[in-house]
Amino acid sequence: MTAIVGVRYLISSGGFALATRLKHPGLYRGLEGQMRREIGWSLASAAIYGIPAGIVAWGWQAHGWTRIYSDWNALPLWYLPVSLFAYLLIHDTWFYWTHRWMHRPALFRLAHSVHHDSRPPTAWAAMSFHPLEAITGAVVIPALVFLIPIHVAMLGLVLALMTLMGVGNHMGWEMFPRALVHGPAGRWLITATHHERHHAAYRGNYGLYFRFWDKACGTDIGLGDFGGSLDAAHRRRKRAAAEG
Numbered sequence: 001m002t003a004i005v006g007v008r009y010l011i012s013s014g015g016f017a018l019a020t021r022l023k024h025p026g027l028y029r030g031l032e033g034q035m036r037r038e039i040g041w042s043l044a045s046a047a048i049y050g051i052p053a054g055i056v057a058w059g060w061q062a063h064g065w066t067r068i069y070s071d072w073n074a075l076p077l078w079y080l081p082v083s084l085f086a087y088l089l090i091h092d093t094w095f096y097w098t099h100r101w102m103h104r105p106a107l108f109r110l111a112h113s114v115h116h117d118s119r120p121p122t123a124w125a126a127m128s129f130h131p132l133e134a135i136t137g138a139v140v141i142p143a144l145v146f147l148i149p150i151h152v153a154m155l156g157l158v159l160a161l162m163t164l165m166g167v168g169n170h171m172g173w174e175m176f177p178r179a180l181v182h183g184p185a186g187r188w189l190i191t192a193t194h195h196e197r198h199h200a201a202y203r204g205n206y207g208l209y210f211r212f213w214d215k216a217c218g219t220d221i222g223l224g225d226f227g228g229s230l231d232a233a234h235r236r237r238k239r240a241a242a243e244g
């Protein structure tokens, strides 16, 4: 499982890093050292994520312990989107509160500063967490599959969305159309433009998928504009050119 999580990370982050290179050439120039650190922390996190995931896979296959089901007719079809939404909502709630907690000074210094050492984050930062933070992230979905029934395909979709948004929110540019990000959907959904502001301000915008908790708790600080990171990329480019 650790190998699967690690390979999934390398493929998804590598794919988005390549997309970044094609769409915004030079955006990551000068960040090579940081990206190496991001990859190191992310692979360590993959090892941690693999342990509860492995226990779940084994418990499901060998013992039928979990509430994962594979027969499409085991539960009504309307339950499929409901279960998907429930998983995303609960994960988002867990993430919001643990993330806010990680921003308390002692915990920030101990653990979460690793994630914020990425200035600005790149596509490789998706799993760049201190092991303590990786543990809080790794237990959520494995715990939920023991509590809330979910079709194995919906579980796959949850994991795919988790990966897509985890990488996409850190890559330094917005992949979704402006009409979505700045339209009605963007008022409730979190994309890179929202999470970039969290990394720029070191506070606020703590959510994962939805802006609900940030809005309800007054921590939503609005959308970013990538101004800082694009300017910084420009400065790094000039510096690199001057150094030959």
Ligand SMILES: [Zn+2]
Pocket: 099, 103, 112, 115, 116, 198
């Ligand atoms: Zn943070």
Ligand SMILES: [Zn+2]
Pocket: 115, 121, 170, 195, 199
């Ligand atoms: Zn982040």
